Amino acid sequence: MSADKHDLHMHESDAAAEYARLRIEELQNYRSPADIETQNLTSVACNQPIRDKSRTYITLSNTFGVLAGVFVLQRLAYKIWSKMGLSGDDWMALATVIVGIPSTTISAHGVTKPGLGRDIWTLQPADITRFGLFFWILEWSYFAEVAMLKLSVLLFYIRIFPSPGVRRLLWGTFIFTTLYGIAFLLVAIFQCTPVKFYWEKWDGLHEGTCLDINAIAWTNAAISIAVDIWVLVIPLWQLKSLNLDWRRKLGVGVMFCLGAFVTVVSILRLRSLIQFGTDSLNPTWDFYDVSIWSVVEINTGLICICLPSLRLLLVRIFPKLQGTTERYYGKNSKRNRTASNKRVSRLPLGHSAGSHVDRSQPHPDIEANRIAYHTSYTVEYGDNDTVQLVNMNDKFSARSDVRSEVS
Numbered sequence: 001m002s003a004d005k006h007d008l009h010m011h012e013s014d015a016a017a018e019y020a021r022l023r024i025e026e027l028q029n030y031r032s033p034a035d036i037e038t039q040n041l042t043s044v045a046c047n048q049p050i051r052d053k054s055r056t057y058i059t060l061s062n063t064f065g066v067l068a069g070v071f072v073l074q075r076l077a078y079k080i081w082s083k084m085g086l087s088g089d090d091w092m093a094l095a096t097v098i099v100g101i102p103s104t105t106i107s108a109h110g111v112t113k114p115g116l117g118r119d120i121w122t123l124q125p126a127d128i129t130r131f132g133l134f135f136w137i138l139e140w141s142y143f144a145e146v147a148m149l150k151l152s153v154l155l156f157y158i159r160i161f162p163s164p165g166v167r168r169l170l171w172g173t174f175i176f177t178t179l180y181g182i183a184f185l186l187v188a189i190f191q192c193t194p195v196k197f198y199w200e201k202w203d204g205l206h207e208g209t210c211l212d213i214n215a216i217a218w219t220n221a222a223i224s225i226a227v228d229i230w231v232l233v234i235p236l237w238q239l240k241s242l243n244l245d246w247r248r249k250l251g252v253g254v255m256f257c258l259g260a261f262v263t264v265v266s267i268l269r270l271r272s273l274i275q276f277g278t279d280s281l282n283p284t285w286d287f288y289d290v291s292i293w294s295v296v297e298i299n300t301g302l303i304c305i306c307l308p309s310l311r312l313l314l315v316r317i318f319p320k321l322q323g324t325t326e327r328y329y330g331k332n333s334k335r336n337r338t339a340s341n342k343r344v345s346r347l348p349l350g351h352s353a354g355s356h357v358d359r360s361q362p363h364p365d366i367e368a369n370r371i372a373y374h375t376s377y378t379v380e381y382g383d384n385d386t387v388q389l390v391n392m393n394d395k396f397s398a399r400s401d402v403r404s405e406v407s
Contacts, residue, residue, distance in 0.1 A: 053117035053288055058108050060292065064299035065104035071306040072097045078313045087159055092152035093305055096145055100298065103141040107295055110134035115284040116291060123284065125203065131284055132199025135291075139213070140188035142294050146224055147181025149262075149301040153231060156305070161238060169234060177227060184220050191216065202283070217273050217290075221266060228263040262301045269293035 072093050079086055114131035115123040123131075154174045158167060192198040197208030272289035280286045 050122060051117075051119055051285065054112040054115075057117050057288065057292060057295075058112050061104060061107040061295050064295055065100070065108070068100070068299040068302035069097060071303045071310070074313065075306040075309040078309050078316075082312075082316070087155070089152045089155035089159065089305075092148055092155055093302065096148040096152065096302060099141060099145055099148065100302070103138060103145065103298075106134050106138055106141075107291070111138065111291070117288050118284055120202075120282045120284045128202055128284070129199050132202060135283075135287065136188075136198045138291070138294075140185050142298065143181065143184040143188050143220060145298050146220075146301075147177055147185075149298070149305065150177045150224075150227055150231065151181075152305050156308075157231070157235060161235070163238070166234065166238060173227065173231060173234075180223055180227075184216070187211070187216055214273065214276055217276055218270075221270055221273065225263060225266050228260075228266065232260055232263070262297065262304055265293070265297045265300055269297055 076086065076090060076094060078084075079090060111131055111134045114127040114134065116131065116135075120128060151174060154170055154177065158170045158174070161167065161170070189195070191213060192201070192208055192210040194208055197206055198210060200206040201208060201210065269290070272293045276287060276290045
């Protein structure tokens with residue numbers, strides 16, 4: 001009998017412990033304004049440090065936002081100034097910036113003033129609700145901007161690669177990226193039912209359901225990184241067939257690999273997703289890292305897609321950057337150029353240069369019984385006249401030469 005009583009006592013103890021555990025979880029998930037106030041008083045009484053990283057986030061968000069905007073404006077201004085015209089990839093980059101302007105504003109002010117980078121129990125209930133609303137906007141804005149960045153890169157590659165097979169791959173990737181971008185945008189907007197439950201659920205006083213945003217974020221990140229790698233492989237695979245010397249191939253390859261930097265940032269961002277989820281009890285603090293990495297990822301992406309146009313601008317200002325001094329002046333140029341040749345090199349673009357001898361007047365530099373021979377050359381420089389990406393594998397593509405700004 002004593003053994004039976006002992007077993008019964010053990011079962012009752014286990015049941016009580018399980019009930020206590022469930023009750024604790026229930027109380028933890030219920031965070032009413034009174035609970036927030038109580039925890040705030042407790043932290044003050046225990047002299048717990050007040051954590052605040054909002055200033056760092058504001059500085060970083062503003063800095064990256066301004067830099068990205070300047071790079072995109074430089075890209076558009078150069079295209080207009082050089083009369084090259086705006087292409088689809090330029091318009092997509094501009095659209096990304098337009099979407100990013102409210103995102104940058106919300107990042108710097110909308111989520112930081114209500115509490116991003118601080119502990120939730122130091123905030124007022126109204127601020128917590130407002131933080132949830134602004135963070136919801138940032139979520140679906142992020143998904144939209146990531147997709148648009150990829151679309152801009154794809155449109156750029158579609159424009160410079162003439163091979164029909166490569167174009168089909170690029171257009172297929174473009175369609176896939178568009179569809180998955182729209183899908184995640186809609187999922188982010190309607191992840192909670194009703195939608196406003198996303199920013200009202202924190203107090204436990206409202207009813208509704210939400211999808212697992214952590215799973216959504218991980219899925220989006222995985223697809224995004226896979227697409228980045230795929231988009232990087234396509235141009236590098238085509239690089240071997242370009243009619244360029246190895247130095248230019250190396251330069252073009254490095255330019256293409258700049259996209260890998262954004263992929264590295266996306267991979268580093270994965271670590272911040274560990275604490276990102278709807279079940280967080282301290283979202284204003286736990287969501288800080290993922291917010292930082294999202295800002296860095298988007299803006300570095302914008303900067304990278306504008307670097308080719310920046311190189312063209314620098315080449316226009318400093319022509320020697322386009323190649324060696326020998327290539328700039330001509331393959332067979334010599335240092336002992338005459339003054340007339342130097343004057344020719346400084347003529348405006350598209351002008352002809354030459355010299356002649358007037359037979360009606362004696363020339364002081366020509367001795368008697370000598371023949372003077374003069375040759376005139378027409379030199380025209382263009383922004384893109386030194387670059388031709390030629391698909392050597394396509395024997396029938398006489399029109400496959402494409403001029404682009406990847407030089």
